[in-house]
Structure formats: C-alpha cells, structure tokens
Amino acid sequence: MAKYIGKRLLYMILSLWMIVTATFFFMRIAPGNPFASEKKLPPEIEANLNAHFGLDKPWYAQYWEYLVRIVNWDFGPSFKYKSQTVNDLINEGFPVSFLLGMEAIFIAVAIGVILGIVAALKHNRWPDYTAMIVAVLGISVPSFIMASFLQYFLAIKMGIFPVARWESFMHSVLPAVALASTPMAFIARLTRSSMLEVLANDYIKTAKSKGLSRGVITVKHTIRNALLPVVTYMGPLTAGILTGSFVIERIFGIPGLGAHFVTSINNRDYTVIMGVTVFYSILLLVSILLVDIAYGIIDPRIKLAGGKKGE
Amino acid sequence: MQISKDKFKVVGTQLGEAERISKPSLSFWKDVFIRFRKNKLALFGLVLLGLLIFMAIFGPYMTPYDYASNDLGNKNQPPSSEHWFGTDDLGRDMFARTWEGARISIFIGVAAAVIDLIIGVFWGGIAGYKGGRTDEGMMRFADILYGVPYLLLVILLMVVLGQGLSTMIIAMSITGWINMSRIVRGQVLSLKNQEYVLAAKTLGANTSRIMSKHLIPNSMGPILVTMTLTIPSAIFTEAFLSFIGLGLTPPIASWGTMANDGLAAMRYYPWRLFFPAIFICLTIFAFNVVGDGLRDALDPRMRK
Numbered sequence: 001m002a003k004y005i006g007k008r009l010l011y012m013i014l015s016l017w018m019i020v021t022a023t024f025f026f027m028r029i030a031p032g033n034p035f036a037s038e039k040k041l042p043p044e045i046e047a048n049l050n051a052h053f054g055l056d057k058p059w060y061a062q063y064w065e066y067l068v069r070i071v072n073w074d075f076g077p078s079f080k081y082k083s084q085t086v087n088d089l090i091n092e093g094f095p096v097s098f099l100l101g102m103e104a105i106f107i108a109v110a111i112g113v114i115l116g117i118v119a120a121l122k123h124n125r126w127p128d129y130t131a132m133i134v135a136v137l138g139i140s141v142p143s144f145i146m147a148s149f150l151q152y153f154l155a156i157k158m159g160i161f162p163v164a165r166w167e168s169f170m171h172s173v174l175p176a177v178a179l180a181s182t183p184m185a186f187i188a189r190l191t192r193s194s195m196l197e198v199l200a201n202d203y204i205k206t207a208k209s210k211g212l213s214r215g216v217i218t219v220k221h222t223i224r225n226a227l228l229p230v231v232t233y234m235g236p237l238t239a240g241i242l243t244g245s246f247v248i249e250r251i252f253g254i255p256g257l258g259a260h261f262v263t264s265i266n267n268r269d270y271t272v273i274m275g276v277t278v279f280y281s282i283l284l285l286v287s288i289l290l291v292d293i294a295y296g297i298i299d300p301r302i303k304l305a306g307g308k309k310g311e
Numbered sequence: 312m313q314i315s316k317d318k319f320k321v322v323g324t325q326l327g328e329a330e331r332i333s334k335p336s337l338s339f340w341k342d343v344f345i346r347f348r349k350n351k352l353a354l355f356g357l358v359l360l361g362l363l364i365f366m367a368i369f370g371p372y373m374t375p376y377d378y379a380s381n382d383l384g385n386k387n388q389p390p391s392s393e394h395w396f397g398t399d400d401l402g403r404d405m406f407a408r409t410w411e412g413a414r415i416s417i418f419i420g421v422a423a424a425v426i427d428l429i430i431g432v433f434w435g436g437i438a439g440y441k442g443g444r445t446d447e448g449m450m451r452f453a454d455i456l457y458g459v460p461y462l463l464l465v466i467l468l469m470v471v472l473g474q475g476l477s478t479m480i481i482a483m484s485i486t487g488w489i490n491m492s493r494i495v496r497g498q499v500l501s502l503k504n505q506e507y508v509l510a511a512k513t514l515g516a517n518t519s520r521i522m523s524k525h526l527i528p529n530s531m532g533p534i535l536v537t538m539t540l541t542i543p544s545a546i547f548t549e550a551f552l553s554f555i556g557l558g559l560t561p562p563i564a565s566w567g568t569m570a571n572d573g574l575a576a577m578r579y580y581p582w583r584l585f586f587p588a589i590f591i592c593l594t595i596f597a598f599n600v601v602g603d604g605l606r607d608a609l610d611p612r613m614r615k
Contacts, residue, residue: 019463
C-alpha cells in the first residue's frame, strides 16, 4: 500500500511539473508582452516594470523562480490589475466556489445513489426505466444548458428561485442543481450496474436463505458493497464540478473563482490564467490521489491488486 | 402401457444430417448488428443521428437565407413561416445558422475522434506489440500526460494558440488520444499471442503487416466504441469553450457560439438559446446512446 501511494505521488508530481512547465513556456510564447495592451511606455518605465516582474533575467532563472514560487504557494501577480495577486483572487473566490461545489457534490451523490439503488431493486420495471431515462438526459444535457433552462423556466418565468447573485441559500439551489446534473446521472448509472452485479452474487442468495429481511439484505449486504465503485468516481466528479463551475458561476453571476477565471480569460490576463490553472491542477490531482487512497483503505481487495501492480 | 410397433420407423444413421448447421452463418459484424437492433434506445439514437447528419448536409439549402448575411430590419424575429427558427440580433436566419452550426460541431467531433484514432492506434499499437521497455516508457509518458486535467489544458492552449477551428481541434487532441492508445494497447496485448499471429509470423509477415492486417482489424470493435463516445465529448468541449469566450470567431456559426449569444438575450428572445441548446443535447444524446448500444452489442458477455 505504501509503495502504491508512493508511486502515485510520484506520478502526480510529474504531471504537476508538466503543467507548471507548460504554463511557463506558454506564457512566454503567448502573443504580445504583458504590457502591450496599454499605451506606449517610455523605455525607462518599461525596463523598470520588467525588472519589477523579473522579466529582464534569462529564461532559466525566471523558470527556476517560477517553480520556487509555486512550491511556496505563490501563484504570481495579475498584469491587468496591478494591486491584485492570483493568491488574492483565490482567497476571495475559492470559498464561494468551494461552498457551491460541495452543495453540488452532495446533490449529485445523494440523488444519484438513490436513483441507482431504486433502479436496481426494481430492475426492468418502470422505476428502472424512469431512473435510466433521467440518467441519459443528465448525461446528454451539458451543465450550462441545464443552467440556462433552469434559470429561464424556474427563475425568470415562474419566479420560484432568484435569477442570479450569491446571497442566500435559495440563490445557491439552481446553480448547484445545474452543476450536479451530469455527475448525478453518471453516479446513478454506476450505482445501478454495480448493484445489479452485487445482487447476482451467491452471498445475497445465502442471506435470503438465512431468512434475513429484505431491508437488512439491501442495506447491509448489497448497498455497502455496491457503493465501492462509486467512490472511484469521486475523482472525475471533482474535475467535472470544478470545470462546470466556470460556466455556471458566469451564468448565475456568482463571484467565485470559476467566474474570475473566465473573466481573466476574456481579459487575456495571462498571469492570472496561468496561476489559476496551476492552482486548479494541484487541487484536482490531490483530490484524485486522496480518492484513490481512500478507495484502497475502504476496499480490502484492492490492496492485493495494488501490491501485485507494484511488484 | 402398450405402444404398437408400427408407430416407429427406422430412419437409419444420417450423420451428415446431424452435423449440418441449419442456421445461416453470420459474420461478426452481422451478429453485432442483430444485437444492436434489439436495443430500442440505441436504434432510436441511430435514426436520430441519421436525421441530424441529413439536416447538417441539406438543412442550409432548405431556406433561401444565408447563415452569415445580416438583415438589420428583421432582427430578433420569433420563429415564423418566414424564418423557421427566428432570427438573431443581426437578423441572421437561425434555421440556416443552426444547420451550419451542426456542420461545424459534427466536423469538430469527427475530426477530434479521427486524430485521436490515428495517434492512439500508433502509440497503443506499438507499445502493446513491442512490449517490454518500449511499452513501459510509452505508457508511463501517457500516464503522466493523462494526469494533466483535460479541460484546463485545452483552455490554456486556446489562450496561447488563439481562437480558431484548427487550434480547437489540436488542443482537444493533445491529450485526447491517450484513452484510445490505452484501449488499443490492451487489445493488442491480448491478441498478439494468439496462434494466427504466430502463423503470420511463421509465414514471414513483417510487423507492419501483422499490425495492419491482423491486430488492428481485430481490435476494431472497442476502437469504434471509443470513437463514437469521443465525438459527443468533443462537441461538448466546443460548446463549453465557446461559452467561456474561447470559441470560434464570427461569422462562423457553431452551436456553442450560438448558445452563448442566445444566453445573453434569453430573457426576451428565448428561441435564440433554445434551438442551438436543443440540438447540442440531441446530438450528444444520439452519439452517447449509439456508443453505449454498440458497446453492449460488441461485448461477448452479453451474447446469449
């Protein structure tokens, strides 16, 4: 297990190093220099600015400084807004995004698992078909379309929910549901197929012949085992919620990190784009690693496989 | 109980008759098609896909209006007999734009899938066939690249390379091929030790012939499924990028840019969002359902 974690950690660091390096070199080849959009600056001022941001040093020195800064959790300045750093943006926007993301994850997991369980228990009957139609719809409707439809019908037309902004719990319902719709559908499908697989096992037959009640069999023997594969989906789920937040926060006017990120893309604020990308990558890779480790702890069978893999 | 002997008849031994195969022989793909046909949802998806492709080809010719020409006297018209899907803020006909957008979106999906196919088959095929250190090195590289978050990398590339159709396809392909290469590698690994490959080797076939004539054709099923499921994700990515302002530049109509424009005007001119949004969903739905159906039809465990 320790060997497995070590190996995964190494890969994670390599992937991260790759994206940090890529962002660094992309930034250098990106069209225009950071101050190009403004008025023509006197050469002295430009030299001073370059010196301030360290742009006068050779590229390898800049690269090294960049790596050191990332390791020290400093994602750099913003070239458009002189007084703001990427860290400020993250500190300001991420808590909002985190709250919204957690709400969405809760909805996706809770409803997805329930739909999947009901579908499997009523296999090939109408609850199964209904749940699977909901799932196919959830997978086919991209989150930003779901968001705009929800906003149009439930907020603008019927006025049940506020249209936009981030003020109360009611404001968070529509964005969270829109964000949750696609992962919820995946979780429902995953839960259903894994439930069906577990239900076909001999130990379920044994439990039935022992005279255990349906409820006990379902809760203790089926669901507990069937939920294991769902845990593996938590990694892609985090990724989906995170990228989904870019558009959802824009549509609902939520001042989260995703919305800031999209604004910086539209402003071509390169340093912010790079800094936030690196931050998101770290967040994502760490959460995927945590999920994998958690899975290894929950499912004792995986230890064998992990050990074999490591050899 | 008595049974009279004349109720029985000697038929003799007809060995040939017993051995005869009464069922007509089916090729692998016919068999797949028969199983696919039983899946109502997948069949529906296939029909829907056919309709969408038909409209993408012929739709723009069904209306006298052009997708790019402005008509400022008729802007933001609701759907009518004149403009079937209404017009947008520059008076452009939404029907023409929708099907022009279908061409772009489906083209992006197919192009991304084909590039993934080419790179993935080469990479995975060579890694799987060579094995050993080559395999180890190639797949480790793929693993590391796979760790890089897909959409973030695509966004980064679009920012750096600039917006456009070709940059979008390139950005999607840079990590998109990894999934395909893993699947091809798995297939090649399981097939390369089979007797017919040994036979081909004995007959003096070289590596490229074994790959192109034996290993790749026999991996076609999973490759096809992966391609079918790549297309909707590429269509989604295009729409997503357009939505965050990294899409194609006007006057090109893609469903993503149309939906993005429509969103801004949703409150007063909902049809401008509605049509592109509905067709994005329908297309993604159709490809997903066909891909799932194909996977179930190809999976030997499902065979009765």
